[in-house]
Amino acid sequence: MCLAVPMKVIEIDGPIAQVEESGVRREARVDLIDGVKVGDYVIVHAGVAIDRLDPEEAEKTLRLFEEMLGRTQDGRS
């Protein structure tokens, strides 16, 4: 039920945006996010975009994991 899916904003009309992911399109309210733009990725839950998804942070998490895998437990790489 906390299902929330990352989707891309493709159109905005006032508080409502068309969002899309893998060819699925839905409507979502975007008025809880400041300055949302076409091209932004947002997390949609129960018809409402609850916040943006930051692609840079996604990359950082990936690098964090790569680093985690790269080092042994005592901190040596």
Added chain:
Amino acid sequence: MEGLNELKSPNLIRQLAEQLKHMVAPPAALMEVCGTHTVAIARYGLREALPEGVRLISGPGCPVCVTPQDQIDLFIALGSVENVTLATFGDMVRVPGTTKSLEQARAEGADVLVVYSPMDAVEAAARRPKQEVVFFGIGFETTAPAVAVAMLEAERRGIGNFSVLCAHKLIPPAMAALLDSDVKVDGFICPGHVSVIIGSDAYRPVADRGKPCVVTGFEPADVLGAVRMLLEQLAQGRSEVECEYARAVRPAGNPMAQELLARVFRAADARWRGLGTIPGSGYELSSGFAGFDAARKFDIDPPRSEEPAGCRCGDVLRGAIDPPECPLFGEACVPRAPVGSCMVSTEGACQAWYRYRRAE
């Protein structure tokens, strides 16, 4: 989104799992408090990847499961009122109330509408002006904003035949109550989407009580990474709030959503199945939105509520036992004939353990 696709890579998942499994870690009990985490852990068999001595406990993170019996009974009873349409998330339909479930009520003639978003319930009210549409407002801080938006929309459009039976619950007070309980928890996997709204800083009080917190996403890689981060904190004697789900969660959360919540709701004491009454742990409608309160709008006697005999959902929800320790689990209580809500709800710990059970 490219980073996301890489996070889903089976290779990454396997490597993280391998590394975690061989980690030398202190024995620890880590608790998640989000139904979506419960399912992700069960579905991907992530317990297989835990180092020896480390346990993952499921806490009160299933919104359907923590809703107390009397609120469920009240909602079902509203279905017998003339011209009422009950609107609810799908999960609620099969939950057994004291005398019947919504599914059974529907078979007896109640008008039950399953919706994926509270806005759908508002639209239904707009389309059927002679029906009173009552939406069951369950869910945590992730869902409450959507319900708030729906009420604002109903207000804006002058839709008077829409109301909400408000049963929302708040996670941080529940975590505090868990720390005061007899259940031993060494660290928390914090809910990703609740945290989008409330921010990772919301868990500082828990960390200050000596329990590491990691705000976690929902991909298997997210959970594996977060467990490792928690175990590293424990090994190093730290108890901090870390954010594994930084791509979606900010320290202060979503201020606009928080402002909306403060406008439409106010915190109140709330009863949780399994945890009893926790101060300030639920929402009721603020005075400006009292007109939407279904509990006030309809004058019906609250029905007599009873927990099902032998059901140990309460103990499962507070993490005191794992589902298989309930004597009813898998025998008298199975998905096709559930006794308690933990087996009915798709995010319930019992259903997750049962459906995704391992082949020994």
Added chain:
Amino acid sequence: MSEDRVLLAHGDGGELMAELIERVFVARLGTGDPPGDDSARVALGQDVSSCPTRMVFTTDGFVVDPIFFPGGDIGKLAVCGTVNDLAAGGARPLALSASFILEEGLLISDLERVVESMARTALDVGVRVVCGDTKVVPRGGADKVYITTSGVGAVPEGIDVSGARARSGDVVIVSGTVGDHGLAVLSVREGLEFESPIESDCAPLSEMVTKLLEAGPSVRVLRDPTRGGLATALNEIARQSSVEIEIDEAAVPVRGSVGAACELLGLDPLYAANEGKMILVTPAETAETILEALHAHPYGVEAAIIGAVVSSERPRVLLKTALGTHRILDRHVGEQLPRIC
């Protein structure tokens, strides 16, 4: 007839009903043989030696809502559903019957569209609807139209398919992507939109089955996974054959849009309905041949090996996850998606 909606009187067995049958049904489906009798004679073969010794008989009811959906409609579904059940028995379809429950107020143009679709599909398959029945119920007594089709088919010599025949060592194949029909119907109901809409995979598979049985007559099990999806059908086979089946989750073909829609709606494509797919269980040595035959057919281009029958110890279905662990895949439980088929 100037009326454009079905009236109660259309069901009373009198003149109005005769007119409706002529105008809507006979005009598209033809008549039985002899025309006008209450039952139809079905020719089984040209000469005695080709007379089949094994017949298959099946029936199915169709109550899908909405009656028109991307990729099909209730009429096409009613023909495909029964034809596919016959095909799953290894049979060549010989004849179908169709009985209609019509709701008072149904637009006749909608009914004509549905019957037209049935006629076209039947023609594609090379089978005829040779007998039928029509009843009308008052408004609210049904939802637009319900159709029940029954079918008879003949099983060629040397073919023996049954849910009980799976054996340890056999390979499990699915003829294409799963979940398309269930999601197509649900998307319409939930008002989901797509760049290109998810289409139902509703298709008659008798020809595909004939071709693949010619290429590999040793196929042991054929099953069309309708309501309850792939997972439920696999469980049925496991139970009937008393075997353990292991499926690799990553190997099950799912369209990107179907997967995304499932995530959005909280559904699992393994449990969503299909109306144009077959599960096949076949001896390992014939798997590649069967796969080739499937890939060569328009309805089988995305066929894939998804698992194997691993033992006869106890009947169950296991799913191998991304982590390499195995979990139990149960039959479907609970309402989830009403009126999908």
